[in-house]
Amino acid sequence: MLFQFGNVLVFIALAVGFVFINLFIGQLIRPSVPSTMKGTSYECGEEPVGSAWLNFNIRFYIIALLFIIFDVEIAFMFPIGVVFKQWVAEGRGMIALAEILVFALILLFGLAYVWIKGDLEWVKKLGNQGK
Amino acid sequence: MTILFLAMAKALAPFLALVLSGLLLLIVTAFLPKEKTRLLFYPTLLALAGTTILVATNWVDGFPLEGGMVISDRIAYGFDLVFLLSVFLSTILSRETEEGNAHGGEYYVLTLFATAGMVLMAHSRDLLLLFIALEIMSLSAYILTSYRQSAKGAEAGMKYFVMGAFASGFLLYGIALIYGATGSTDFSVITQAGAGATGNSLWLIRIGVALLLIGFGFKIAAVPFHFWAPDVYEGAPTPVTALMASGVKAAGFVALVRLVIAFAPFTALPWVKILSVLAFLTMTIGNLIALKQTNIKRMLAYSSIAHAGYALVGLAASIKNGQIQEEALAAVLFYMFAYSLMTIGAFAIVVAMGRKGDEVDEIGDYAGLSEHHPALAAAMALFMISLTGIPPTLGFIGKFYLLRAAVSSGLIGLTVVAVLNSVISAFYYLSVVMVIYFQKEKGYRLPQLSYTLLFAVSFTAMAVIYLGLFPEELFQVAKQSFQAVVF
Numbered sequence: 001m002l003f004q005f006g007n008v009l010v011f012i013a014l015a016v017g018f019v020f021i022n023l024f025i026g027q028l029i030r031p032s033v034p035s036t037m038k039g040t041s042y043e044c045g046e047e048p049v050g051s052a053w054l055n056f057n058i059r060f061y062i063i064a065l066l067f068i069i070f071d072v073e074i075a076f077m078f079p080i081g082v083v084f085k086q087w088v089a090e091g092r093g094m095i096a097l098a099e100i101l102v103f104a105l106i107l108l109f110g111l112a113y114v115w116i117k118g119d120l121e122w123v124k125k126l127g128n129q130g131k
Numbered sequence: 132m133t134i135l136f137l138a139m140a141k142a143l144a145p146f147l148a149l150v151l152s153g154l155l156l157l158i159v160t161a162f163l164p165k166e167k168t169r170l171l172f173y174p175t176l177l178a179l180a181g182t183t184i185l186v187a188t189n190w191v192d193g194f195p196l197e198g199g200m201v202i203s204d205r206i207a208y209g210f211d212l213v214f215l216l217s218v219f220l221s222t223i224l225s226r227e228t229e230e231g232n233a234h235g236g237e238y239y240v241l242t243l244f245a246t247a248g249m250v251l252m253a254h255s256r257d258l259l260l261l262f263i264a265l266e267i268m269s270l271s272a273y274i275l276t277s278y279r280q281s282a283k284g285a286e287a288g289m290k291y292f293v294m295g296a297f298a299s300g301f302l303l304y305g306i307a308l309i310y311g312a313t314g315s316t317d318f319s320v321i322t323q324a325g326a327g328a329t330g331n332s333l334w335l336i337r338i339g340v341a342l343l344l345i346g347f348g349f350k351i352a353a354v355p356f357h358f359w360a361p362d363v364y365e366g367a368p369t370p371v372t373a374l375m376a377s378g379v380k381a382a383g384f385v386a387l388v389r390l391v392i393a394f395a396p397f398t399a400l401p402w403v404k405i406l407s408v409l410a411f412l413t414m415t416i417g418n419l420i421a422l423k424q425t426n427i428k429r430m431l432a433y434s435s436i437a438h439a440g441y442a443l444v445g446l447a448a449s450i451k452n453g454q455i456q457e458e459a460l461a462a463v464l465f466y467m468f469a470y471s472l473m474t475i476g477a478f479a480i481v482v483a484m485g486r487k488g489d490e491v492d493e494i495g496d497y498a499g500l501s502e503h504h505p506a507l508a509a510a511m512a513l514f515m516i517s518l519t520g521i522p523p524t525l526g527f528i529g530k531f532y533l534l535r536a537a538v539s540s541g542l543i544g545l546t547v548v549a550v551l552n553s554v555i556s557a558f559y560y561l562s563v564v565m566v567i568y569f570q571k572e573k574g575y576r577l578p579q580l581s582y583t584l585l586f587a588v589s590f591t592a593m594a595v596i597y598l599g600l601f602p603e604e605l606f607q608v609a610k611q612s613f614q615a616v617v618f
Binding site for chain 1: 161162
């Protein structure tokens, strides 16, 4: 078993070595002519506009969080879907169905909360905030 | 089938009641206008009281239900009572400080979810369920910590979250190693598989258990893992601090109790030595740093670290020659109950001294309390005496049971250290009493007291005295909780 971990170690060593050896060879053979133009960030040939360190709208995070929650829900449901026929044959179908429904229901409560609070609207009305 | 289903429903009823009421209040609070969310105070207390009744009846009926991921023994119900008591009292305190907050209703919802997590932690029979329950509790606690939108609160919440996530990493790694060695996360399967484990797989289990100990050490703020506690306790709203010092700590201890019961008989680790060293460090360092504190919340935070150390003495005493000593574990449960009561009482006074949004945290601000509010001053003195462990208070009795268990397990050295630590702690607890009674006031602000707050203070004060005088029945309850230890 230890020997198989050795294989992994060799792969890691090769991968890390590959990067640094190539960088080192590049350093040896390339000419070094720095200029300000080369120092700018690369935006597909366009002129760069401002810094990349800007504030993103907080809404992106809320939408992303909601997406992840329901993504995980699917990730949990999918394996059950795969074995569900077998479970029904074994007479455990109703329990599994009830359990997954409870799971989905709890998440729906969360969704309802966010919805009522107005957090799903892209432009949130300020007067709505304390609702 | 139906009988089993009914038994299952009865066993799970406390947990289900908490989750359902939490979900219900979540929807209600979304619909309620901001000014009305304070009304959710009453349904929350009702839900907690109802759950307490369910737990108490289940404790009396006392049937250990076999099978599934949930275990319903008296250990779990006994600890449930500690959780519910501390949540109930801290919710009462929150009425004073969180009223008028923009997110009034969510406080109660998160409290209920945190309680559900604690209850599930006590009832889990499976390491993964234990982990998920811990996360339910912790995530709610993180949000509650940064509940008040201030820089200090945000800092405290962030610290708590990062350290908590770090601890969760240890826990998960430990669970993974134990799973790798035994092929299961179920406690009963692990104990069976572990009993026959040898060589490498036994070592995997041992390392896994050590990682689990570290993870729960973070949760109870035992000493090498305590650095987050003072900052978080100081930055959190005072009722949440009270909850963290009582309920969340007790939840960490129920997990440790389960670990000891499940793993101590077969892992052949030097359990007594490990837990003794942990207890020694936790008591001593907690008390020594508490000496220097001028902020009462920080002082109580270090005192809470020290008290976790005392409880760890009981945990160390619970293993004698590889056998579980039920009496020592009962002393741990009793101590958690006792400590929760007295520390919430002390935090209630801290809440009483402050007003909404601005808290009076410095110990020096308590000067002159005895002239303006003799009753409050007397109550604070009582809690401080009880925390020190001077008779005839509950704190003394709790320590007495712990140290008796330690002596009967032959941990004489550790007992001496614990007694010396109580002497050290007397210095900083009694200096608060000194400030209250003997220092001249400077710019005193008369605290306004509401009935709910007065109820919390008088309830904890009376319980501390009454149970200090007549502790026998309560200790019998704790003892009977550990009579039939399964898996």
